[in-house]
Amino acid sequence: MLRVHFSGPDLARVRIAARPDVLWETVLSFHRLRDRRSDATLSNWRNETRARLNGETRVLAPLVPTRGYFPDFLTPGEGLLGLGEALEAVRATPAERVHAEVSRLPAVRPLPSWVQALRDGEAAPLGRLSTALRNYYEAAVAPYWPHLRARIEADRAARGRALLDGGADSLLASLPPTMRWRPPVLEVDYPADRDLHLGGRGLLLLPSFFCRGMPVTFQDPDLTPVLVYPVERTPARPATAPAPSHSLGRLVGRTRSAILQGIGGGCTTSELARRVDVSLASASQHATVLRDAGLLFTLRHGSAVLHTLTPLGAALLRGQAPEVGAETGTHLGPPPPREPAPGQEKGAGEPVCCP
Missing domain, CATH: 1.10.10.10 (Winged helix-like DNA-binding domain superfamily/Winged helix DNA-binding domain)
Incomplete structure (x- = not known):
């Protein structure tokens, strides 16, 4: 269980993310891609995504194991600003932080040579990682962005209403059953026993489409506190507009x-x-x-x-009634599959659970 400890200033600084985070959705979708547990709502997504991948899973798998910890630097705060800003932040991660976080990965099998070079402070592997994240995002997340954004915005509207009706106390009490507000502690279902003391920094609540099961937070308690939690699970709509019914x-x-x-x-x-x-x-x-x-x-x-x-x-x-500057919300369907590069192969990894 994760216990999040609030003070008075922390309650005043609870906030809900204004939009989905591109890298949290990207990394968590990678967990879902390799999850072989029955989940009819994502089966079509898995099949479509696997058909578009060109070996990105082999690049990402060593850094995002099938279970447990993955490095915090993969999900910087800039993920709320967009993919370009997020990947720039990943590439700008200090070498000492990369070394510390990659070194925490479980030593189940030897790390590939490029990950060892990443851990040892070489710059080129960060570029390779950034490219893999971009390509994976374009294959697995971007085609479905309008749908996942709508689900997240629906959850955000519900949390915002709770906040307006009863303040931070009502907001925290409205969270899904995996989180239980027992003032001044938020108890969260979590795979490890941890205490997170906010210390006046507040908490960013980040609803996520691809987070399933237990919520997720940073391993490093000194980072800006973020709690990623799954939005309500409902059957996914088709990628294209439904036929007349x-x-x-x-x-x-x-x-x-x-x-x-x-x-x-x-x-x-x-x-x-x-x-x-x-x-x-x-x-x-x-x-x-x-x-x-x-x-x-x-x-x-x-x-x-x-x-x-x-x-x-x-x-x-x-x-x-068109509105000037209205953001497009229609789903244009998935892009055509990319041809595999020489020597690359399509595929997926092993079963995984949300960390």
């Missing part, structure tokens, strides 16, 4: 258009009813139809539910 055929008329527009950044059913000026029962019925059509996500928040738009719902809404 009975539910979509029912999606006509001004009321449901008003429902989509009224959701905004997220709202409860009762708030939606007030915004659209319909009864609570009518708002609930329309929201159910929209959810069945793949246009809404619904998360439970206490005794209420919170509705947010899916990428398809946001795209449909923008098609009705």
Whole structure:
């Protein structure tokens, strides 16, 4: 179990990440890729991703073992800014930190020569690692970014509502069952027995699509405290827009258009009813139809539910009333497979659990 100890200043500095972190999603998706446990929600993703990989798994596997610890420098804070900034931060990791963190890897088998060179402070291996991370991200994460971003934003909306309704105490109490708020300690299901004292630094809560099971945090307690936790698990939507269905055929008329527009950044059913000026029962019925059509996500928040738009719902809404500078949320489908480079082979590693 991980015990996160809060002081008064820490409660004032609890925050929710504003967006998904590209490298946390990349590294954790690498765990999911090699996880052979039954998980129907990711089976298509695994098959599609494996078909696009050109040997990146062989580069990354020594640094991201099938179980337990992986170096903290693989997930710098710049991951919230975008892939370019994140990889630049990885390449700029001081040699002494790389040496210390790579040396903590379990000595199950000898490290490849390039990882030994990385540990010994040579600069070229960081470039090789950065290239592998970029290529793996483009194959495994980028094609699915709109979907995972929507799931994370839905979770963020639920946590934000808890924070608005009851402050940091309510926010921490609203977290998934793997985390239990017993003031002033947050108890977290974790593979090792640890205590993390925040010491006035606060805590960044980072919802993650590819984190499954137990939450994750840095090994080094001196780094900015981050707690990565899994968003609610629901069956994944298809990569492309679904074919016309009975539910979509029912999606006509001004009321449901008003429902989509009224959701905004997220709202409860009762708030939606007030915004659209319909009864609570009518708002609930329309929201159910929209959810069945793949246009809404619904998360439970206490005794209420919170509705947010899916990428398809946001795209449909923008098609009705385009907004200047609106961010594209449609899913364009996966890119074509890359041809393997000479001597490289496609493949995956062994079963893994989230560290």
